Amino acid sequence: MRSPLNWALLGLVIQRPSYGYELVQRFERTYADAIELSSPSQIYTALDALQRRSLVEELCGEDAPAVVRQPKPHYRATAEGVHGYQEWLIAHLGDERRRSRLFACQLAALTPPVALAVIERYEQACLLQARGTPLAGAGEHPPDSASELAARLVGEQDRLAMGARLQWIAYARRELRAATHDRAPRR
Amino acid sequence: MTLLQLERVGRRHRQDGHERVVLRDVTLELDAGELAVVWGLRRSGRSTLLRVAAGIEAPDTGAVRFAGRDLAGGGALGGGIGYCRRGRGGMEGRDVLDELLLAQLARGTPQPVARSRAFSALERAGAEQCAARTARELDTAETVRAAIARALVLEPSLLVLDEPTAGVDLLARDGILSLLRALADEGAAVLIATGEATALSGADRALSLTEGELRGSCAPELATVLPLRRRASA
Numbered sequence: 001m002r003s004p005l006n007w008a009l010l011g012l013v014i015q016r017p018s019y020g021y022e023l024v025q026r027f028e029r030t031y032a033d034a035i036e037l038s039s040p041s042q043i044y045t046a047l048d049a050l051q052r053r054s055l056v057e058e059l060c061g062e063d064a065p066a067v068v069r070q071p072k073p074h075y076r077a078t079a080e081g082v083h084g085y086q087e088w089l090i091a092h093l094g095d096e097r098r099r100s101r102l103f104a105c106q107l108a109a110l111t112p113p114v115a116l117a118v119i120e121r122y123e124q125a126c127l128l129q130a131r132g133t134p135l136a137g138a139g140e141h142p143p144d145s146a147s148e149l150a151a152r153l154v155g156e157q158d159r160l161a162m163g164a165r166l167q168w169i170a171y172a173r174r175e176l177r178a179a180t181h182d183r184a185p186r187r
Numbered sequence: 188m189t190l191l192q193l194e195r196v197g198r199r200h201r202q203d204g205h206e207r208v209v210l211r212d213v214t215l216e217l218d219a220g221e222l223a224v225v226w227g228l229r230r231s232g233r234s235t236l237l238r239v240a241a242g243i244e245a246p247d248t249g250a251v252r253f254a255g256r257d258l259a260g261g262g263a264l265g266g267g268i269g270y271c272r273r274g275r276g277g278m279e280g281r282d283v284l285d286e287l288l289l290a291q292l293a294r295g296t297p298q299p300v301a302r303s304r305a306f307s308a309l310e311r312a313g314a315e316q317c318a319a320r321t322a323r324e325l326d327t328a329e330t331v332r333a334a335i336a337r338a339l340v341l342e343p344s345l346l347v348l349d350e351p352t353a354g355v356d357l358l359a360r361d362g363i364l365s366l367l368r369a370l371a372d373e374g375a376a377v378l379i380a381t382g383e384a385t386a387l388s389g390a391d392r393a394l395s396l397t398e399g400e401l402r403g404s405c406a407p408e409l410a411t412v413l414p415l416r417r418r419a420s421a
Contacts, residue, residue: 120402123395127403130387131224135361135368156385163384170228170397 001053005035006046010077010085013056015146017076020044030147047075055081096161107172112180119176123169130162190345190376191217191240196249198235198399209235210246211399217378219344222371224379224387227396233380234273234349236396240378241270241347253345269338271331271348278322283314283333286322287340294341304340312336313366328359335366345376352386364389 001007012018012026024040037043050056059074077085107115136152143149198210209232217223227233238244239251242258251258253268278286287305292298309315314332317325325333331351338346351367352360368389371377379386380396387393394403 123402127226127387127393127395130226130384131390131393133388135364135389155388159385159388162387166226166384166395167228169395170231173397 001049003046005042006049007085007088008035009043009046010050010055010081013050013075014077014082014085017059017074019072019074020047023047030150050081054078055084112176116173116176116180119169119173123166126162126165126169130159133158133162188219189216190219190254191215191378192252193240194250196239196246196251198239198244198246200235209399210239213249213399213401215401217376219376220371220374221391222368222377222389223392223394224381224390225394225396225401226381226384226387228382231396232399233396236401237347237349237378237380241268243270267344269341269343269346271334271338271346271351273349273353278333278337280321282319282321283309283336284318287337290337291340308336308339311339313362327354328356328363331355331363343375345378346370348377348379350381351379352381352383360385
């Protein structure tokens with residue numbers, strides 16, 4: 001299963017059993033900036049896919065919440081789903097590295113002066129993004145919900161990643177300047 | 188209103204017969220109520236930039252103005268500017284309260300007024316518990332808060348801080364950044380230099396300094412205003 005949407009949805013079901021419409025709402029709240037839903041039906045399609053792979057199952061009998069009006073199938077993660085989700089999280093560590101490698105290779109394909117201009121713009125974008133990252137408020141009070149904890153973890157990850165990116169930019173700029181100097185026509 | 192203005196500032200340092208360009212043509216404007224953070228690696232010139240901005244160090248070229256007054260002569264800190272340097276910031280043997288009192292008495296503030304201001308500043312900086320302790324007895328976050336309190340007793344309109352989050356515990360770091368954000372929201376201009384990108388969060392302007400060259404939105408009108416900026420209560 002490759003769809004990031006399916007795995008993201010599985011994460012929500014692991015967090016707590018839920019039914020389709022509630023999952024649509026939780027998905028939009030949780031992943032607003034990361035994965036865009038083109039239609040709520042994507043959630044139902046993803047639930048089918050997860051169920052076919054035995055990663056989630058419908059709650060039944062005493063486990064199911066009391067039905068008020070019409071039955072809403074509630075889903076919970078299976079042990080296989082929880083295990084698969086953890087494996088997927090670890091396996092995806094390589095994604096960021098692949099993206100970074102691709103960017104560096106594409107940059108290196110440009111002439112040093114053009115690459116330097118790209119680096120300038122990239123740095124501006126990074127600085128803007130860095131200042132827009134909210135303070136976590138860590139230490140003031142512990143997170144009072146799973147969504148606040150997630151927001152803090154995401155925020156800190158973004159901030160630390162930005163530090164690494166800015167350091168890389170400083171390094172790349174020096175390399176590109178040296179390359180520009182070396183390739184300058186000599187008289 | 189532009190409170191601090193650096194115009195095409197250049198600075199060279201000479202050591203062991205070698206000369207190094209530390210700041211190159213740096214231009215920066217800072218308004219009252221603004222929080223600007225300059226990120227840079229070691230030896231990028233970030234500390235020199237702050238010393239020049241605070242009037243402690245004179246630039247070789249260019250102009251530095253604070254509230255319209257020329258600071259380029261260097262020497263003593265300009266009035267209205269609070270400067271917090273790295274580490275213990277010169278606070279060593281005396282307890283923190285004495286440090287805060289001395290900073291004011293030296294400027295002729297009567298003792299009762301100085302005492303009242305000292306406690307207010309300690310409270311504002313979240314460092315009340317540090318009053319009777321020496322800098323050696325404080326942890327890193329408390330040291331930073333005490334240094335901020337010492338700057339605040341002089342009621343500066345510009346606060347300049349060198350690496351206020353360096354070595355600070357991860358869970359205490361955002362408390363300090365929230366405090367600086369709040370001081371800016373209350374009307375002070377705040378200029379920070381940092382080697383940690385985490386300190387850029389919540390800034391009105393994020394700038395970078397590499398080999399003495401300042402990049403980013405160097406003038407307030409070029410800065411994008413953050414929508415729904417979080418207002419910290421710290």
